[in-house]
Amino acid sequence: MDVAAPRSGFEAVIRLSKKFVRFARGVDTLSVAEKVYSIAGSLAIVTTFLLVMSIQSVRLQTTYRHMHATSAEAAIGVGRINALIYAIVMESRGIYMSADRGATKQFADGLLRRNSELADTVKSMERTVADDDAQLFSTFRQRIAQFIEFRQELVRRGLEVSPAAAREWGNNDANRTLRNKLNVDLETLERIYRQRAQEADELADTNRYAAAYLFMLGLVALFLAGLNVVVMRSSVVGALAEITQATDRIADGDVKSEVPHLRRHDEIGRLARAVQHFRDAVARIFELEELELGTAQARDAAMTERDKFNDKYQAKKWQLSAAINSMPQGLIMLDGKAAVVAMNANYRRIYNLPETIQAGATLEEILQHRVKSGLFSGDVTKYVAAVLERIAKREPTAYEISLNDGRTIKIYERPMDGGGWVSVQEDVTEQRQRERILERMERFLATIIENVTEGIIAKDARNLRYVFVNKAAEKMIGMSRGEIIGKTARELFSAEAAELIERRDMQLLAQKQQLEPIVDTIDNPARGRRVISARRVQIGGAGEDSHMFVTMIEDRTENMMAAA
Known part of the structure; x- marks a missing residue:
């Protein structure tokens, strides 16, 4: 199948190609759909190219504008920084040349203002920093910060000490070195932004070529759209108009009218042949009118059959309703929107x-009634949402709920074919009460058996393995119940003692019950020779899982020794 599918697709392409060749030679072998789809496909391809080129053109234009704007903004910033540095240097020289503190204060204020403008200008230039000049700009920003700090200190010395102290601080090699490095950085940044402006110009040239391509693709798309209109008009619209006129004539009773375009091999030809069949059908109308009486009788028979079917449907519906209402459990059916389809009397x-x-009510209405009657105290909206989620998952589930009046309801939910949900609900209050009573009784009996002075041992009658021992039996045997349970007498006692125990078991199996005590002397591997009195009871019978031997043991060793 993996090879046949590509082969069939390739053959279809070959056949379509041959049709196009014959069409190019003047033979109209293409269907209307093939013509329209071919033109539409070509138009879609051209439109796709047009869309791609448009996106590319927009991308180039956006990149050009961004590069042009950032390079221009950066160039302006570099020029402004250069001018501010020169102005700060001039203000510094004014401080050097001041004769008194008042003149120094005037130049100092101007210098501090220029410092602030320089810091703001450098900060605004950070928006224009690209990846290729980020490191250079970071170094340049640090040097500007050093330059500003240096000039602020110069102002402080000029105001607080003297202009001579300011001149001594500013007129040194460190200051000149910093100025030289700043000049180098500014020149480098100018070169970078000049190069970026050239790249923006190159993008503008590329965008002009993209616009030319868009214009050509638009012309091709316009040509294909026009070709599609011509094909539709010549091959479809005109032919349909002629066939419509023929149909109108046939509808007026002219059944001998000729239908055009019968020899075409495309959809129009098939439509023309269908209209011809319609004309033939109209010609037979008169024959059908003669059979009207028979048709009426057939219609009456069909209506009678429909009534019978309706009666059967109502009977089945009554039987289903009776079966649902005879169930001992409550039943409710919901559709996929939690609307009630059916419910029985027990529900x-x-x-x-x-x-x-x-039926037809919603689950929410039922829950609202249960809230009013005190049988539901939860969130109705959340409960309905949870039921809808279970219906959507279509996973069967079973759970129990407790009503506010003390009843316990067991609920079984199953999905229905075709959507929806069916829920069978049963009042298990009495069953749960009996289970609790039985559980209490079991705990009561276990407590009594565990605390009686007699040793009680139970073993499986089918394999003679111990299944239960109480505390008293553990003490008498001298082993824990973990060491005893699951083992036979031969695994715990000597061969002689095990043989005696097995012989007593066989006697019990033959006698059914052994209520009279039997006194035996047994070698206990943990406590030595012991004298025991045992009574045995058989529970169940052969072939039953509950077939057990229960032995009640009394250790009389101490009493025998005291009597001796």
Whole structure:
């Protein structure tokens, strides 16, 4: 199948290519759909190229504008920084040449203002920094910060000490070295932004070529759209108009009218042949009118059959309703939107539903009634949402709920074919009460058996392995129940003692019960020779899983020794 599918697709392409060749030679072998789809496909391809070129043109234009704007902004910033540095240097010289503190204060204020403008200008230039000049700009920004700090210190010395102290601080090699490095950085940044402006110009040239390509693709798309209009008009619209006129003549009773375009091999030809079949059908109308009486009788028979079917449907519906209502459990069916499809009487009885809630009601209405009657105290919206989620997952589930009146309801939910949900609900209050009573009784009996003075041992009658020992039996045997349970007498006692125990088991199996005590002397591997009195009871019978031997043991060793 993996090879046949590509081969069939390749053959289809070959056949379509041959059709196009014959069409180019003047033979109209293409269907209307093939013509329209071919033109539409070509138009889609051209439109795709047009879209790609448009996106590329927009991208180039956006990049050009960004590069042009950033390079221009950066160039302006470099020029402004250069001018501010020169102005700061001039203000510094004014401080050097001041004769008194008042003159120094005037130049100092101007210098500090220029410092602030220089810091703001450098900060605004950070928006224009690209990856290729980030490191250079970082170094340049540090040098500007040093330059500003140096000039602020110069102002402080000029105001607080003297202009001579300011001149001594500013007129040194460190200051000149910093100025030289700043000049080098500015020249480098100018070269970078000049290169970026050239790249923006190159992008502008590329964008002009993209615009030319868009214009050519637009002309091709316009040509294909026009070709599609011509093909539709010549091959479809005109032919359909002629066939429509022929159809109108046939509808007026002219059944001998000729239908055009019968020899075409495309969809128009098939439509023309269909109209011809319609004309032939109209010609047979008169024959059908003669059979009207027979048709009426057939219609009456069909209506009678429909009535019979309706009666059967109603009977089946009544039987289904009777079967649902005869169930001992409550039943409710929901559709995919949690609307009630059906419910039986037992479901109504469980939740005391009124007769106003029928099939067609919603689960939310039922829950609202349960809230009013005190049988539900949860969030109705969340409960309905949870039910809808279970319906959507279509996973069967079973759980129990406790009503506010003390009843326990067991709920089984299953998905229905075709969507929806069916829920079978059963009142298990009495069953759970009996289980609790049985559980308490089991705990009561276990407590008594565990604390009686007699040793009680139970073993499986089928394999003679111990299945239970109480505390008293553990003490008498001298082993823990973990060492005893699951083992036979031969695995715990000597061969002589094990043989005696097995012989007593066989006697019990033959006698059914052994209520009279039997006194035996047994070698206990943990406590030595012991004198025991044992009574045995057989529970169940052969072939039953509950077939067990229960032995009640009393250790009389101490009493025998005391009597001796």
